[in-house]
Amino acid sequence: MNNRRGTTRVAIALVMLAAPLAVEATPIAYDLSFQTSGQSIWNSGTSFTLDKTTFLGVAWQDKKIDIDAMVGQEINPVPNPLRLAYDAAFAVCNALHSASACINGQTAQAPVAALGSRPGVRSCGAFAFDCEFARAGDLISRAAYDTAFAACRIGFSATVCRKGQPLKLPLVALGTAPPSFLNVDTRTGFALNGTTDGRVGLDLGVKIDSGSVDATVSYQATLDIPDTATLDKATPINFNPNSVFAGTNVLNTSFSNVAVSVDAVMELSGSVAVEGCLIGPGCASASAPFNIDETAPILSFNADGEGGILLLGHTPTVFGLPAEANGFPFGLDVAGLAEVTLHLPQPNASGDLDAASQTLKATGQDDLVDLTLDVDNIVASAAGVPGLFGSSFQLPILGSVGFDIINVEMGPAIDLKQEFELDPTLFVSLLFDKAVKVGDTIVTELVAAWDSLPSITFLDDVTLVTPTFFVQADLLNRTLLDFDLEFGIDLLQIFYDFGTLGKDSIGIGNVLNTGVDLFESPDLYSNLFDLAGFNLQIGDPFEVNFQSGSTGPSSRLARSAINEIVLPAGVAAIPEPGTIMLLLGGIFGIHAFRRRAQRGCGTQMLASGPVPNAAPA
Structure with missing residues (x-):
């Protein structure tokens, strides 16, 4: 019996604990x-x-x-006809003359018999009749030599007259042999x-x-x-x-x-x-x-x-x-x-x-x-x-x-x-008539992208919440x-x-x-770029009531107003576990909230105290 009562109490406790999870x-x-x-x-x-x-x-x-x-070619070797002619002339010349004479040439030269050295005249003593007779012969030979030498010197040098010279015929110098081949430019065209x-x-x-x-x-x-x-x-x-x-x-x-x-x-x-x-x-x-x-x-x-x-x-x-x-x-x-x-x-x-x-x-x-x-x-x-x-x-x-x-x-x-x-990205400014807590910060206003609203802890039994919607595009x-x-x-x-x-x-x-x-x-x-000029949409407030139950707005239709939201300077960001909150320095001027950059990112929001101004449209 006691065991049955204990089981019943546990079941009732579990139901009570689970009740908040099943609320409508x-x-x-x-x-x-x-x-x-x-x-x-x-x-x-x-x-x-x-x-x-x-x-x-x-x-x-x-x-x-x-x-x-x-x-054709710019360099084209061909046999040199001048070399052929040179070789033939050199062969004929070299048969009669020296190679040097053929290459360098020679002038004509008349033959001259060699007179040799001038004959001497002996000396004789007194009464040396045989010597005197021979000395007379020496004087005659010298006179003949001097006559011949003088005649030779008319046309030739003393050396030639003494030593003589052979007969030489004139030769034209063939010079150095020309090259065997010539480099001929045979190019034709353009x-x-x-x-x-x-x-x-x-x-x-x-x-x-x-x-x-x-x-x-x-x-x-x-x-x-x-x-x-x-x-x-x-x-x-x-x-x-x-x-x-x-x-x-x-x-x-x-x-x-x-x-x-x-x-x-x-x-x-x-x-x-x-x-x-x-x-x-x-x-x-x-x-x-x-x-x-x-x-x-x-x-x-x-x-x-x-x-x-x-x-x-x-x-x-x-x-x-x-x-x-x-x-x-x-x-x-x-x-x-x-x-x-x-x-x-x-x-x-x-x-x-x-x-x-x-x-x-x-x-x-x-x-x-x-x-x-x-x-x-x-x-x-x-x-x-x-x-x-x-x-x-x-x-x-x-x-x-x-x-x-x-x-x-x-x-x-x-x-x-x-x-x-x-x-466009839909944003909201939630105005609370009683302070609430977001993370560890107590605020009376919360500004955030609508789809990224963080969890909110309400501190009073009854809190009136007024949403003001705006668009950043x-x-x-x-x-x-x-x-x-x-x-x-x-x-x-x-x-x-x-x-x-x-x-x-x-x-x-x-x-x-x-x-x-x-x-x-x-x-x-x-x-x-940011497209400005969008109006505000002010929704009817709804009530969060922990006594008699929360109630929705009186109308789902929002009323239009001129957008005059100016965020106060120095508003602190509020961190949540696992998420780094970014501060919106200005709703329309900060690229961090651009939808292109934020799809798939964690919650981002801004919390502040004063209520934004909204002038009726």
Whole structure:
């Protein structure tokens, strides 16, 4: 029996302990609608001007063209006919004369008999008749020698007369043997080459004033108030807040005044070189470098803010055209150079809720300008040099060479496109008529993202809670140019006329078909900014009552008010276990609350004392 009573008491205790877990909650819903209008489409606030220039064209580096119509070799060894003749003459000469005489040559030489030394005359003593007779013979021999020597000396040196000399015939010097082979330049023909770097296209300038954006963002915000009559005040209450887009959600933009400028850009450098050869006359070469950096105005519209038009740097009346647009689209035609059709773009965007991204998206696109341009002739005319992009020169032994650096035809049809994405986040300011505790901090006001409201501990038996809802929204504006382009470039055409060797032309051709990237369409403008101007939505208060039970608001419809929330300085953040609370220094100025950065993050909120001001709408 006692065991049965003990079991019953335990069961009753368990039921009582479990009772708070099974309490019924009171669901509350608020229908909210926020509007903003007349805001700038470019940045926070109501006044901003977009002024951007983008390049529409191509750039290339080290593009080359060459032709090699040369045959033969610069160094070609062939037998030397002079060596053959030399070897034959040397063989004949060397059969009769010495090698030295054949190489160095010799002059003619008459033969001279050697007289030898002058004969002596002996001395004799007295009465040496035999000696005297012999001495007489010596005197006769000396006299004969002296006579012969004197005669010889008339034509020859004393040495030659004494020693004599043989007969020599005259020889022409053959000299040193010439080389066995000759290096002959046998090249015949020509070689042409050209190289170029550059950039060509249009600088497109667009200037647009602020424009405006209007948006409506609607939510259904819900929370659950537990059955507080069965709860202890020490128990923190989590309202399980939630919000979903509901009702009207639209995003609309209105475009504004636009000014357009188009300039042709030509930046070209490079050279053309040619070499020609003929057997006999030899080789000759010539080259012509070029370096061009020119910009020429094509179109200016509304730069003065009064609809003024300049075409090729002049008023259209210079070409016999109307000075002002008499309606849009407005066409201008300068025969042979430019055809221009101006539009008055109004890419007003309209959109609504994108269910996948849970953002509001809007897109608008409209015609800006259509152009058909002979760019190189426009630039040459503006520079005052009709032959700016071509030249010619003579190659002495062959003929003439000429070249055209570039020929550009462009036919862009350019649209102005805008893409907008609005990413709103629902916030709430909860005003308590009695102090409550959030974490370890006692407050009378709590400001937080609605879906991230922290748990709240109520300190009094009855507390009146008044919610004021507001929206922080990020608007992404992407403004870009959309092209429908015909673009042809005939790059570096070389013409030559070399008579019998040939007459033709070569060229790089259309640079767009040789692996050169055209251009991407980068954003003229891309900015993510806070979209201000949304009104407040003030909900009817609800009561948290730990005595007789909590009650919901008298109406789920909120009333609109002008947003004048100004957060006090120095408001401390309140930490929760496992979460670092971030302080909102200003509801609309702190990026920490941006929805893009916070999806999936922990609870973030701000607690403060004073009640925000809300002026009736």
